[in-house]
Amino acid sequence: MQETNDINESSDLYEHYRFEANDGQVPLRVDKFLMNFIENATRNKIQQAAKAGNILVNDFAVKSNYKVKPKDVVRVVLSYPPHENLLVAEDIPINIVYEDDDVIVVNKEPGMVVHPGHGNYSGTLVNGLIHHIENLPTNSNERPGLVHRIDKDTSGLLVVAKTEYAMAHLSKQFFDKTTERLYYALVWGNVEEDSGTIEGHIGRSLKNRLQMTVFPDGEFGKEAVTHYKVVERFTYVTLVQCKLETGRTHQIRAHFKYIGHTLFNDERYGGDLILKGTTFTKYKQFVENCFKVLPRQALHAKTLGFVHPTTGEFMQFNSDIPKDIEDCLEKWRRYAVNSLEND
Known part of the structure:
Protein backbone atom coordinates (compact mmCIF):
# COMPACT_ATOMS: atom_id res chain seq x y z
CA MET A 1 0.00 0.00 0.00
CA SER A 79 -4.36 28.08 -2.18
CA TYR A 80 -5.91 30.40 -4.78
CA PRO A 81 -9.13 30.04 -6.78
CA PRO A 82 -8.99 28.77 -10.38
CA HIS A 83 -8.65 31.47 -13.03
CA GLU A 84 -11.93 30.41 -14.57
CA ASN A 85 -13.72 31.34 -11.34
CA LEU A 86 -12.36 34.88 -11.60
CA LEU A 87 -14.61 35.79 -14.47
CA VAL A 88 -13.88 39.15 -16.07
CA ALA A 89 -16.37 40.87 -18.36
CA GLU A 90 -14.82 41.61 -21.76
CA ASP A 91 -16.18 43.63 -24.67
CA ILE A 92 -15.95 40.82 -27.22
CA PRO A 93 -18.04 40.83 -30.42
CA ILE A 94 -20.72 38.12 -30.20
CA ASN A 95 -22.93 37.14 -33.12
CA ILE A 96 -26.35 37.16 -31.43
CA VAL A 97 -29.01 35.55 -33.62
CA TYR A 98 -31.91 35.99 -31.21
CA GLU A 99 -32.46 37.49 -27.77
CA ASP A 100 -35.38 38.07 -25.41
CA ASP A 101 -35.80 38.28 -21.63
CA ASP A 102 -35.16 34.56 -21.16
CA VAL A 103 -32.69 33.29 -23.76
CA ILE A 104 -29.94 34.29 -26.17
CA VAL A 105 -29.08 32.27 -29.27
CA VAL A 106 -25.49 32.80 -30.42
CA ASN A 107 -23.77 31.80 -33.66
CA LYS A 108 -20.28 31.03 -32.34
CA GLU A 109 -17.26 31.75 -34.51
CA PRO A 110 -14.66 28.98 -34.95
CA GLY A 111 -11.67 29.43 -32.66
CA MET A 112 -13.68 30.93 -29.80
CA VAL A 113 -13.61 28.96 -26.55
CA VAL A 114 -17.05 28.76 -24.92
CA HIS A 115 -16.00 29.11 -21.27
CA PRO A 116 -12.74 29.82 -19.37
CA GLY A 117 -10.63 26.81 -18.53
CA HIS A 118 -7.04 25.64 -18.37
CA GLY A 119 -5.00 27.73 -20.83
CA ASN A 120 -7.98 29.89 -21.87
CA TYR A 121 -8.77 32.40 -19.16
CA SER A 122 -9.94 35.29 -21.34
CA GLY A 123 -11.49 35.97 -24.72
CA THR A 124 -14.15 33.27 -24.24
CA LEU A 125 -17.83 33.45 -25.09
CA VAL A 126 -18.68 33.60 -21.37
CA ASN A 127 -16.37 36.63 -20.91
CA GLY A 128 -18.30 38.36 -23.68
CA LEU A 129 -21.71 37.29 -22.36
CA ILE A 130 -21.19 38.68 -18.86
CA HIS A 131 -20.18 42.00 -20.45
CA HIS A 132 -23.39 41.95 -22.49
CA ILE A 133 -25.67 40.89 -19.61
CA GLU A 134 -25.25 41.27 -15.87
CA ASN A 135 -26.24 38.55 -13.42
CA LEU A 136 -26.41 35.56 -15.74
CA PRO A 137 -27.48 32.45 -13.79
CA THR A 138 -24.76 29.87 -13.11
CA ASN A 139 -24.95 26.11 -13.46
CA SER A 140 -23.38 23.49 -11.20
CA ASN A 141 -20.01 24.11 -12.88
CA GLU A 142 -20.20 27.85 -12.24
CA ARG A 143 -20.52 28.59 -15.97
CA PRO A 144 -22.87 31.57 -16.41
CA GLY A 145 -25.79 30.96 -18.73
CA LEU A 146 -24.50 27.74 -20.24
CA VAL A 147 -26.76 24.72 -20.68
CA HIS A 148 -24.62 23.09 -23.41
CA ARG A 149 -21.43 23.90 -25.27
CA ILE A 150 -19.56 23.28 -28.52
CA ASP A 151 -15.83 22.79 -29.04
CA LYS A 152 -13.45 25.68 -29.62
CA ASP A 153 -12.92 24.88 -33.31
CA THR A 154 -16.54 23.94 -34.00
CA SER A 155 -18.71 26.79 -35.27
CA GLY A 156 -22.43 27.27 -34.93
CA LEU A 157 -25.48 27.75 -32.76
CA LEU A 158 -25.63 27.77 -28.98
CA VAL A 159 -28.47 28.74 -26.63
CA VAL A 160 -27.73 30.64 -23.41
CA ALA A 161 -30.12 31.02 -20.45
CA LYS A 162 -30.66 34.50 -18.98
CA THR A 163 -32.70 33.45 -15.91
CA GLU A 164 -32.57 30.65 -13.34
CA TYR A 165 -35.92 29.34 -14.59
CA ALA A 166 -34.76 29.33 -18.22
CA MET A 167 -31.57 27.51 -17.22
CA ALA A 168 -33.49 24.77 -15.39
CA HIS A 169 -36.04 24.45 -18.21
CA LEU A 170 -33.45 24.25 -21.00
CA SER A 171 -31.16 21.94 -19.01
CA LYS A 172 -34.05 19.50 -18.60
CA GLN A 173 -34.72 19.59 -22.36
CA PHE A 174 -31.09 18.68 -23.07
CA PHE A 175 -31.22 15.96 -20.40
CA ASP A 176 -34.49 14.57 -21.80
CA LYS A 177 -33.04 14.65 -25.37
CA THR A 178 -35.95 16.74 -26.68
CA THR A 179 -33.86 19.51 -28.27
CA GLU A 180 -33.11 19.47 -31.99
CA ARG A 181 -29.44 19.68 -32.97
CA LEU A 182 -28.25 19.25 -36.54
CA TYR A 183 -24.57 19.48 -37.45
CA TYR A 184 -22.85 19.44 -40.83
CA ALA A 185 -19.53 17.60 -40.99
CA LEU A 186 -17.07 16.86 -43.77
CA VAL A 187 -15.54 13.43 -43.13
CA TRP A 188 -12.80 11.39 -44.76
CA GLY A 189 -13.84 8.59 -47.12
CA ASN A 190 -16.96 7.71 -49.05
CA VAL A 191 -19.72 7.00 -46.52
CA GLU A 192 -21.42 4.10 -48.30
CA GLU A 193 -24.87 4.18 -46.68
CA ASP A 194 -27.06 7.19 -47.52
CA SER A 195 -28.17 7.30 -43.89
CA GLY A 196 -27.50 5.44 -40.68
CA THR A 197 -27.11 5.51 -36.91
CA ILE A 198 -23.87 5.27 -34.94
CA GLU A 199 -24.20 3.88 -31.43
CA GLY A 200 -21.56 3.15 -28.82
CA HIS A 201 -20.75 4.49 -25.37
CA ILE A 202 -18.33 7.42 -25.41
CA GLY A 203 -15.77 7.99 -22.68
CA ARG A 204 -12.27 9.34 -22.24
CA SER A 205 -9.67 7.27 -24.06
CA LEU A 206 -7.62 4.97 -21.85
CA LYS A 207 -4.55 5.70 -24.02
CA ASN A 208 -4.89 9.43 -24.73
CA ARG A 209 -6.81 11.39 -22.12
CA LEU A 210 -7.28 14.34 -24.50
CA GLN A 211 -9.38 12.17 -26.82
CA MET A 212 -12.77 10.58 -26.36
CA THR A 213 -13.27 7.07 -27.67
CA VAL A 214 -16.09 4.63 -28.34
CA PHE A 215 -16.60 1.62 -26.09
CA PRO A 216 -18.97 -0.53 -28.19
CA ASP A 217 -19.72 -3.00 -25.40
CA GLY A 218 -20.67 -0.20 -23.04
CA GLU A 219 -18.08 -1.19 -20.42
CA PHE A 220 -17.01 2.46 -19.99
CA GLY A 221 -18.34 5.87 -20.90
CA LYS A 222 -21.94 6.99 -21.45
CA GLU A 223 -24.53 6.03 -24.03
CA ALA A 224 -24.20 8.03 -27.26
CA VAL A 225 -26.35 7.99 -30.40
CA THR A 226 -25.70 9.90 -33.64
CA HIS A 227 -28.02 9.72 -36.68
CA TYR A 228 -26.57 10.80 -40.02
CA LYS A 229 -27.58 11.46 -43.64
CA VAL A 230 -25.24 11.91 -46.59
CA VAL A 231 -25.64 15.41 -48.09
CA GLU A 232 -22.97 15.34 -50.81
CA ARG A 233 -20.17 13.04 -51.97
CA PHE A 234 -16.78 14.23 -53.24
CA THR A 235 -14.92 11.00 -54.11
CA TYR A 236 -12.55 10.87 -51.13
CA VAL A 237 -14.58 12.88 -48.60
CA THR A 238 -18.30 13.08 -47.76
CA LEU A 239 -20.49 15.87 -46.41
CA VAL A 240 -22.90 14.50 -43.81
CA GLN A 241 -25.71 15.91 -41.71
CA CYS A 242 -25.63 14.64 -38.12
CA LYS A 243 -28.58 14.63 -35.75
CA LEU A 244 -27.58 14.26 -32.11
CA GLU A 245 -29.79 12.13 -29.90
CA THR A 246 -27.31 12.52 -27.02
CA GLY A 247 -24.75 15.24 -26.38
CA ARG A 248 -21.47 13.70 -25.29
CA THR A 249 -18.12 15.49 -25.43
CA HIS A 250 -16.65 15.19 -28.96
CA GLN A 251 -19.57 12.89 -29.87
CA ILE A 252 -19.54 13.40 -33.65
CA ARG A 253 -15.75 13.45 -33.79
CA ALA A 254 -15.40 10.19 -31.82
CA HIS A 255 -18.31 8.39 -33.51
CA PHE A 256 -17.13 9.06 -37.05
CA LYS A 257 -13.55 8.11 -36.23
CA TYR A 258 -14.98 4.86 -34.79
CA ILE A 259 -16.67 3.97 -38.10
CA GLY A 260 -13.55 4.86 -40.12
CA HIS A 261 -14.58 8.33 -41.29
CA THR A 262 -12.56 10.79 -39.21
CA LEU A 263 -13.56 14.44 -39.58
CA PHE A 264 -11.60 16.35 -42.21
CA ASN A 265 -8.67 18.28 -40.67
CA ASP A 266 -9.52 17.19 -37.11
CA GLU A 267 -6.03 17.40 -35.67
CA ARG A 268 -6.83 15.80 -32.32
CA TYR A 269 -8.32 12.69 -33.97
CA GLY A 270 -5.86 12.34 -36.86
CA GLY A 271 -8.00 13.94 -39.55
CA ASP A 272 -5.22 16.40 -40.42
CA LEU A 273 -3.48 13.58 -42.33
CA ILE A 274 -4.38 12.42 -45.83
CA LEU A 275 -6.50 9.41 -44.85
CA LYS A 276 -8.10 8.67 -48.25
CA GLY A 277 -7.16 9.28 -51.87
CA THR A 278 -4.24 8.85 -54.21
CA THR A 279 -0.47 9.04 -53.76
CA PHE A 280 -0.05 11.67 -56.49
CA THR A 281 1.90 14.77 -55.47
CA LYS A 282 -0.72 16.96 -57.13
CA TYR A 283 -3.45 15.40 -54.93
CA LYS A 284 -1.34 15.85 -51.80
CA GLN A 285 -0.89 19.54 -52.67
CA PHE A 286 -4.64 19.88 -53.27
CA VAL A 287 -5.48 18.44 -49.82
CA GLU A 288 -2.88 20.65 -48.13
CA ASN A 289 -4.49 23.66 -49.83
CA CYS A 290 -7.85 22.52 -48.43
CA PHE A 291 -6.30 22.35 -44.95
CA LYS A 292 -5.07 25.94 -45.36
CA VAL A 293 -8.52 27.14 -46.40
CA LEU A 294 -10.11 25.25 -43.47
CA PRO A 295 -7.56 25.22 -40.60
CA ARG A 296 -9.84 23.34 -38.16
CA GLN A 297 -12.12 20.33 -37.99
CA ALA A 298 -14.93 20.55 -40.55
CA LEU A 299 -17.85 20.69 -38.10
CA HIS A 300 -20.66 23.24 -37.86
CA ALA A 301 -23.70 23.31 -35.54
CA LYS A 302 -26.17 24.36 -38.23
CA THR A 303 -29.63 23.96 -36.66
CA LEU A 304 -30.83 24.33 -33.08
CA GLY A 305 -34.37 23.81 -31.84
CA PHE A 306 -35.87 23.97 -28.36
CA VAL A 307 -39.08 24.82 -26.50
CA HIS A 308 -39.04 28.39 -25.21
CA PRO A 309 -39.00 28.26 -21.38
CA THR A 310 -41.72 30.89 -20.95
CA THR A 311 -43.95 30.82 -24.04
CA GLY A 312 -43.86 27.06 -24.60
CA GLU A 313 -43.31 27.71 -28.32
CA PHE A 314 -40.93 25.42 -30.24
CA MET A 315 -38.24 27.65 -31.70
CA GLN A 316 -35.87 26.61 -34.46
CA PHE A 317 -32.81 28.49 -35.65
CA ASN A 318 -30.64 27.86 -38.69
CA SER A 319 -27.20 29.22 -39.53
CA ASP A 320 -25.29 29.38 -42.80
CA ILE A 321 -22.31 27.12 -43.30
CA PRO A 322 -19.33 29.40 -42.54
CA LYS A 323 -17.03 30.65 -45.29
CA ASP A 324 -14.02 28.45 -44.39
CA ILE A 325 -16.07 25.24 -44.66
CA GLU A 326 -17.91 26.48 -47.77
CA ASP A 327 -14.62 27.38 -49.49
CA CYS A 328 -13.26 23.91 -48.71
CA LEU A 329 -16.43 22.25 -50.03
CA GLU A 330 -16.19 24.25 -53.25
CA LYS A 331 -12.63 23.03 -53.76
CA TRP A 332 -13.78 19.42 -53.33
CA ARG A 333 -16.72 19.97 -55.70
CA ARG A 334 -14.37 21.17 -58.42
CA TYR A 335 -11.98 18.30 -57.70
CA ALA A 336 -14.78 15.71 -57.93
CA VAL A 337 -16.03 17.16 -61.25
CA ASN A 338 -12.51 17.22 -62.72
CA SER A 339 -11.91 13.63 -61.58
CA LEU A 340 -15.06 12.47 -63.39
CA GLU A 341 -14.10 14.35 -66.56
CA ASN A 342 -10.65 12.78 -66.53
CA ASP A 343 -11.96 9.21 -66.04
Whole structure:
Protein backbone atom coordinates (compact mmCIF):
# COMPACT_ATOMS: atom_id res chain seq x y z
CA MET A 1 0.00 0.00 0.00
CA GLN A 2 1.32 3.45 -0.95
CA GLU A 3 2.18 5.78 1.90
CA THR A 4 -0.21 8.74 2.20
CA ASN A 5 -0.38 11.74 4.47
CA ASP A 6 -3.61 11.84 6.43
CA ILE A 7 -4.38 15.45 5.54
CA ASN A 8 -7.93 16.35 4.67
CA GLU A 9 -8.52 19.33 2.43
CA SER A 10 -8.68 22.52 4.46
CA SER A 11 -11.16 25.30 3.84
CA ASP A 12 -8.57 27.68 2.33
CA LEU A 13 -7.76 25.36 -0.58
CA TYR A 14 -9.52 25.57 -3.94
CA GLU A 15 -10.15 22.65 -6.26
CA HIS A 16 -8.55 23.22 -9.67
CA TYR A 17 -8.91 19.75 -11.18
CA ARG A 18 -10.92 16.65 -10.36
CA PHE A 19 -10.68 13.33 -12.20
CA GLU A 20 -12.17 9.93 -11.40
CA ALA A 21 -10.21 6.91 -12.64
CA ASN A 22 -12.49 4.58 -14.55
CA ASP A 23 -12.99 0.85 -14.04
CA GLY A 24 -10.30 -0.05 -16.57
CA GLN A 25 -7.54 2.04 -15.00
CA VAL A 26 -4.29 0.10 -14.73
CA PRO A 27 -2.07 1.07 -11.77
CA LEU A 28 -0.27 4.27 -12.81
CA ARG A 29 1.78 6.82 -10.91
CA VAL A 30 -0.35 9.84 -10.07
CA ASP A 31 2.09 12.26 -11.73
CA LYS A 32 1.87 10.31 -15.01
CA PHE A 33 -1.91 10.01 -14.62
CA LEU A 34 -2.28 13.80 -14.30
CA MET A 35 0.09 14.38 -17.24
CA ASN A 36 -2.44 12.50 -19.40
CA PHE A 37 -5.29 14.68 -18.21
CA ILE A 38 -3.96 18.23 -17.95
CA GLU A 39 -2.90 20.01 -21.10
CA ASN A 40 0.43 21.90 -20.95
CA ALA A 41 1.31 20.47 -17.52
CA THR A 42 4.91 19.44 -16.82
CA ARG A 43 5.80 16.46 -14.69
CA ASN A 44 8.08 18.65 -12.58
CA LYS A 45 5.20 21.00 -11.69
CA ILE A 46 2.95 18.07 -10.82
CA GLN A 47 5.67 16.56 -8.59
CA GLN A 48 6.14 19.92 -6.86
CA ALA A 49 2.39 20.09 -6.24
CA ALA A 50 2.47 16.61 -4.71
CA LYS A 51 5.41 17.56 -2.52
CA ALA A 52 3.43 20.57 -1.25
CA GLY A 53 0.45 18.35 -0.40
CA ASN A 54 -1.71 19.73 -3.21
CA ILE A 55 -2.57 16.43 -4.88
CA LEU A 56 -5.31 14.49 -3.13
CA VAL A 57 -6.56 10.99 -3.86
CA ASN A 58 -9.86 10.19 -2.14
CA ASP A 59 -9.33 13.34 -0.01
CA PHE A 60 -5.86 12.37 1.26
CA ALA A 61 -2.61 14.00 0.16
CA VAL A 62 -0.36 11.59 -1.75
CA LYS A 63 3.21 11.53 -3.04
CA SER A 64 3.88 11.65 -6.77
CA ASN A 65 4.65 7.89 -6.85
CA TYR A 66 1.17 6.94 -5.59
CA LYS A 67 -0.37 4.39 -7.98
CA VAL A 68 -3.83 5.42 -9.19
CA LYS A 69 -6.38 2.58 -9.14
CA PRO A 70 -9.92 2.18 -10.56
CA LYS A 71 -12.47 4.57 -9.04
CA ASP A 72 -9.81 6.73 -7.34
CA VAL A 73 -10.83 10.39 -7.25
CA VAL A 74 -7.75 12.50 -7.99
CA ARG A 75 -7.89 16.21 -7.20
CA VAL A 76 -5.48 19.10 -7.48
CA VAL A 77 -6.11 21.77 -4.82
CA LEU A 78 -4.29 25.09 -4.51
CA SER A 79 -4.36 28.08 -2.18
CA TYR A 80 -5.91 30.40 -4.78
CA PRO A 81 -9.13 30.04 -6.78
CA PRO A 82 -8.99 28.77 -10.38
CA HIS A 83 -8.65 31.47 -13.03
CA GLU A 84 -11.93 30.41 -14.57
CA ASN A 85 -13.72 31.34 -11.34
CA LEU A 86 -12.36 34.88 -11.60
CA LEU A 87 -14.61 35.79 -14.47
CA VAL A 88 -13.88 39.15 -16.07
CA ALA A 89 -16.37 40.87 -18.36
CA GLU A 90 -14.82 41.61 -21.76
CA ASP A 91 -16.18 43.63 -24.67
CA ILE A 92 -15.95 40.82 -27.22
CA PRO A 93 -18.04 40.83 -30.42
CA ILE A 94 -20.72 38.12 -30.20
CA ASN A 95 -22.93 37.14 -33.12
CA ILE A 96 -26.35 37.16 -31.43
CA VAL A 97 -29.01 35.55 -33.62
CA TYR A 98 -31.91 35.99 -31.21
CA GLU A 99 -32.46 37.49 -27.77
CA ASP A 100 -35.38 38.07 -25.41
CA ASP A 101 -35.80 38.28 -21.63
CA ASP A 102 -35.16 34.56 -21.16
CA VAL A 103 -32.69 33.29 -23.76
CA ILE A 104 -29.94 34.29 -26.17
CA VAL A 105 -29.08 32.27 -29.27
CA VAL A 106 -25.49 32.80 -30.42
CA ASN A 107 -23.77 31.80 -33.66
CA LYS A 108 -20.28 31.03 -32.34
CA GLU A 109 -17.26 31.75 -34.51
CA PRO A 110 -14.66 28.98 -34.95
CA GLY A 111 -11.67 29.43 -32.66
CA MET A 112 -13.68 30.93 -29.80
CA VAL A 113 -13.61 28.96 -26.55
CA VAL A 114 -17.05 28.76 -24.92
CA HIS A 115 -16.00 29.11 -21.27
CA PRO A 116 -12.74 29.82 -19.37
CA GLY A 117 -10.63 26.81 -18.53
CA HIS A 118 -7.04 25.64 -18.37
CA GLY A 119 -5.00 27.73 -20.83
CA ASN A 120 -7.98 29.89 -21.87
CA TYR A 121 -8.77 32.40 -19.16
CA SER A 122 -9.94 35.29 -21.34
CA GLY A 123 -11.49 35.97 -24.72
CA THR A 124 -14.15 33.27 -24.24
CA LEU A 125 -17.83 33.45 -25.09
CA VAL A 126 -18.68 33.60 -21.37
CA ASN A 127 -16.37 36.63 -20.91
CA GLY A 128 -18.30 38.36 -23.68
CA LEU A 129 -21.71 37.29 -22.36
CA ILE A 130 -21.19 38.68 -18.86
CA HIS A 131 -20.18 42.00 -20.45
CA HIS A 132 -23.39 41.95 -22.49
CA ILE A 133 -25.67 40.89 -19.61
CA GLU A 134 -25.25 41.27 -15.87
CA ASN A 135 -26.24 38.55 -13.42
CA LEU A 136 -26.41 35.56 -15.74
CA PRO A 137 -27.48 32.45 -13.79
CA THR A 138 -24.76 29.87 -13.11
CA ASN A 139 -24.95 26.11 -13.46
CA SER A 140 -23.38 23.49 -11.20
CA ASN A 141 -20.01 24.11 -12.88
CA GLU A 142 -20.20 27.85 -12.24
CA ARG A 143 -20.52 28.59 -15.97
CA PRO A 144 -22.87 31.57 -16.41
CA GLY A 145 -25.79 30.96 -18.73
CA LEU A 146 -24.50 27.74 -20.24
CA VAL A 147 -26.76 24.72 -20.68
CA HIS A 148 -24.62 23.09 -23.41
CA ARG A 149 -21.43 23.90 -25.27
CA ILE A 150 -19.56 23.28 -28.52
CA ASP A 151 -15.83 22.79 -29.04
CA LYS A 152 -13.45 25.68 -29.62
CA ASP A 153 -12.92 24.88 -33.31
CA THR A 154 -16.54 23.94 -34.00
CA SER A 155 -18.71 26.79 -35.27
CA GLY A 156 -22.43 27.27 -34.93
CA LEU A 157 -25.48 27.75 -32.76
CA LEU A 158 -25.63 27.77 -28.98
CA VAL A 159 -28.47 28.74 -26.63
CA VAL A 160 -27.73 30.64 -23.41
CA ALA A 161 -30.12 31.02 -20.45
CA LYS A 162 -30.66 34.50 -18.98
CA THR A 163 -32.70 33.45 -15.91
CA GLU A 164 -32.57 30.65 -13.34
CA TYR A 165 -35.92 29.34 -14.59
CA ALA A 166 -34.76 29.33 -18.22
CA MET A 167 -31.57 27.51 -17.22
CA ALA A 168 -33.49 24.77 -15.39
CA HIS A 169 -36.04 24.45 -18.21
CA LEU A 170 -33.45 24.25 -21.00
CA SER A 171 -31.16 21.94 -19.01
CA LYS A 172 -34.05 19.50 -18.60
CA GLN A 173 -34.72 19.59 -22.36
CA PHE A 174 -31.09 18.68 -23.07
CA PHE A 175 -31.22 15.96 -20.40
CA ASP A 176 -34.49 14.57 -21.80
CA LYS A 177 -33.04 14.65 -25.37
CA THR A 178 -35.95 16.74 -26.68
CA THR A 179 -33.86 19.51 -28.27
CA GLU A 180 -33.11 19.47 -31.99
CA ARG A 181 -29.44 19.68 -32.97
CA LEU A 182 -28.25 19.25 -36.54
CA TYR A 183 -24.57 19.48 -37.45
CA TYR A 184 -22.85 19.44 -40.83
CA ALA A 185 -19.53 17.60 -40.99
CA LEU A 186 -17.07 16.86 -43.77
CA VAL A 187 -15.54 13.43 -43.13
CA TRP A 188 -12.80 11.39 -44.76
CA GLY A 189 -13.84 8.59 -47.12
CA ASN A 190 -16.96 7.71 -49.05
CA VAL A 191 -19.72 7.00 -46.52
CA GLU A 192 -21.42 4.10 -48.30
CA GLU A 193 -24.87 4.18 -46.68
CA ASP A 194 -27.06 7.19 -47.52
CA SER A 195 -28.17 7.30 -43.89
CA GLY A 196 -27.50 5.44 -40.68
CA THR A 197 -27.11 5.51 -36.91
CA ILE A 198 -23.87 5.27 -34.94
CA GLU A 199 -24.20 3.88 -31.43
CA GLY A 200 -21.56 3.15 -28.82
CA HIS A 201 -20.75 4.49 -25.37
CA ILE A 202 -18.33 7.42 -25.41
CA GLY A 203 -15.77 7.99 -22.68
CA ARG A 204 -12.27 9.34 -22.24
CA SER A 205 -9.67 7.27 -24.06
CA LEU A 206 -7.62 4.97 -21.85
CA LYS A 207 -4.55 5.70 -24.02
CA ASN A 208 -4.89 9.43 -24.73
CA ARG A 209 -6.81 11.39 -22.12
CA LEU A 210 -7.28 14.34 -24.50
CA GLN A 211 -9.38 12.17 -26.82
CA MET A 212 -12.77 10.58 -26.36
CA THR A 213 -13.27 7.07 -27.67
CA VAL A 214 -16.09 4.63 -28.34
CA PHE A 215 -16.60 1.62 -26.09
CA PRO A 216 -18.97 -0.53 -28.19
CA ASP A 217 -19.72 -3.00 -25.40
CA GLY A 218 -20.67 -0.20 -23.04
CA GLU A 219 -18.08 -1.19 -20.42
CA PHE A 220 -17.01 2.46 -19.99
CA GLY A 221 -18.34 5.87 -20.90
CA LYS A 222 -21.94 6.99 -21.45
CA GLU A 223 -24.53 6.03 -24.03
CA ALA A 224 -24.20 8.03 -27.26
CA VAL A 225 -26.35 7.99 -30.40
CA THR A 226 -25.70 9.90 -33.64
CA HIS A 227 -28.02 9.72 -36.68
CA TYR A 228 -26.57 10.80 -40.02
CA LYS A 229 -27.58 11.46 -43.64
CA VAL A 230 -25.24 11.91 -46.59
CA VAL A 231 -25.64 15.41 -48.09
CA GLU A 232 -22.97 15.34 -50.81
CA ARG A 233 -20.17 13.04 -51.97
CA PHE A 234 -16.78 14.23 -53.24
CA THR A 235 -14.92 11.00 -54.11
CA TYR A 236 -12.55 10.87 -51.13
CA VAL A 237 -14.58 12.88 -48.60
CA THR A 238 -18.30 13.08 -47.76
CA LEU A 239 -20.49 15.87 -46.41
CA VAL A 240 -22.90 14.50 -43.81
CA GLN A 241 -25.71 15.91 -41.71
CA CYS A 242 -25.63 14.64 -38.12
CA LYS A 243 -28.58 14.63 -35.75
CA LEU A 244 -27.58 14.26 -32.11
CA GLU A 245 -29.79 12.13 -29.90
CA THR A 246 -27.31 12.52 -27.02
CA GLY A 247 -24.75 15.24 -26.38
CA ARG A 248 -21.47 13.70 -25.29
CA THR A 249 -18.12 15.49 -25.43
CA HIS A 250 -16.65 15.19 -28.96
CA GLN A 251 -19.57 12.89 -29.87
CA ILE A 252 -19.54 13.40 -33.65
CA ARG A 253 -15.75 13.45 -33.79
CA ALA A 254 -15.40 10.19 -31.82
CA HIS A 255 -18.31 8.39 -33.51
CA PHE A 256 -17.13 9.06 -37.05
CA LYS A 257 -13.55 8.11 -36.23
CA TYR A 258 -14.98 4.86 -34.79
CA ILE A 259 -16.67 3.97 -38.10
CA GLY A 260 -13.55 4.86 -40.12
CA HIS A 261 -14.58 8.33 -41.29
CA THR A 262 -12.56 10.79 -39.21
CA LEU A 263 -13.56 14.44 -39.58
CA PHE A 264 -11.60 16.35 -42.21
CA ASN A 265 -8.67 18.28 -40.67
CA ASP A 266 -9.52 17.19 -37.11
CA GLU A 267 -6.03 17.40 -35.67
CA ARG A 268 -6.83 15.80 -32.32
CA TYR A 269 -8.32 12.69 -33.97
CA GLY A 270 -5.86 12.34 -36.86
CA GLY A 271 -8.00 13.94 -39.55
CA ASP A 272 -5.22 16.40 -40.42
CA LEU A 273 -3.48 13.58 -42.33
CA ILE A 274 -4.38 12.42 -45.83
CA LEU A 275 -6.50 9.41 -44.85
CA LYS A 276 -8.10 8.67 -48.25
CA GLY A 277 -7.16 9.28 -51.87
CA THR A 278 -4.24 8.85 -54.21
CA THR A 279 -0.47 9.04 -53.76
CA PHE A 280 -0.05 11.67 -56.49
CA THR A 281 1.90 14.77 -55.47
CA LYS A 282 -0.72 16.96 -57.13
CA TYR A 283 -3.45 15.40 -54.93
CA LYS A 284 -1.34 15.85 -51.80
CA GLN A 285 -0.89 19.54 -52.67
CA PHE A 286 -4.64 19.88 -53.27
CA VAL A 287 -5.48 18.44 -49.82
CA GLU A 288 -2.88 20.65 -48.13
CA ASN A 289 -4.49 23.66 -49.83
CA CYS A 290 -7.85 22.52 -48.43
CA PHE A 291 -6.30 22.35 -44.95
CA LYS A 292 -5.07 25.94 -45.36
CA VAL A 293 -8.52 27.14 -46.40
CA LEU A 294 -10.11 25.25 -43.47
CA PRO A 295 -7.56 25.22 -40.60
CA ARG A 296 -9.84 23.34 -38.16
CA GLN A 297 -12.12 20.33 -37.99
CA ALA A 298 -14.93 20.55 -40.55
CA LEU A 299 -17.85 20.69 -38.10
CA HIS A 300 -20.66 23.24 -37.86
CA ALA A 301 -23.70 23.31 -35.54
CA LYS A 302 -26.17 24.36 -38.23
CA THR A 303 -29.63 23.96 -36.66
CA LEU A 304 -30.83 24.33 -33.08
CA GLY A 305 -34.37 23.81 -31.84
CA PHE A 306 -35.87 23.97 -28.36
CA VAL A 307 -39.08 24.82 -26.50
CA HIS A 308 -39.04 28.39 -25.21
CA PRO A 309 -39.00 28.26 -21.38
CA THR A 310 -41.72 30.89 -20.95
CA THR A 311 -43.95 30.82 -24.04
CA GLY A 312 -43.86 27.06 -24.60
CA GLU A 313 -43.31 27.71 -28.32
CA PHE A 314 -40.93 25.42 -30.24
CA MET A 315 -38.24 27.65 -31.70
CA GLN A 316 -35.87 26.61 -34.46
CA PHE A 317 -32.81 28.49 -35.65
CA ASN A 318 -30.64 27.86 -38.69
CA SER A 319 -27.20 29.22 -39.53
CA ASP A 320 -25.29 29.38 -42.80
CA ILE A 321 -22.31 27.12 -43.30
CA PRO A 322 -19.33 29.40 -42.54
CA LYS A 323 -17.03 30.65 -45.29
CA ASP A 324 -14.02 28.45 -44.39
CA ILE A 325 -16.07 25.24 -44.66
CA GLU A 326 -17.91 26.48 -47.77
CA ASP A 327 -14.62 27.38 -49.49
CA CYS A 328 -13.26 23.91 -48.71
CA LEU A 329 -16.43 22.25 -50.03
CA GLU A 330 -16.19 24.25 -53.25
CA LYS A 331 -12.63 23.03 -53.76
CA TRP A 332 -13.78 19.42 -53.33
CA ARG A 333 -16.72 19.97 -55.70
CA ARG A 334 -14.37 21.17 -58.42
CA TYR A 335 -11.98 18.30 -57.70
CA ALA A 336 -14.78 15.71 -57.93
CA VAL A 337 -16.03 17.16 -61.25
CA ASN A 338 -12.51 17.22 -62.72
CA SER A 339 -11.91 13.63 -61.58
CA LEU A 340 -15.06 12.47 -63.39
CA GLU A 341 -14.10 14.35 -66.56
CA ASN A 342 -10.65 12.78 -66.53
CA ASP A 343 -11.96 9.21 -66.04
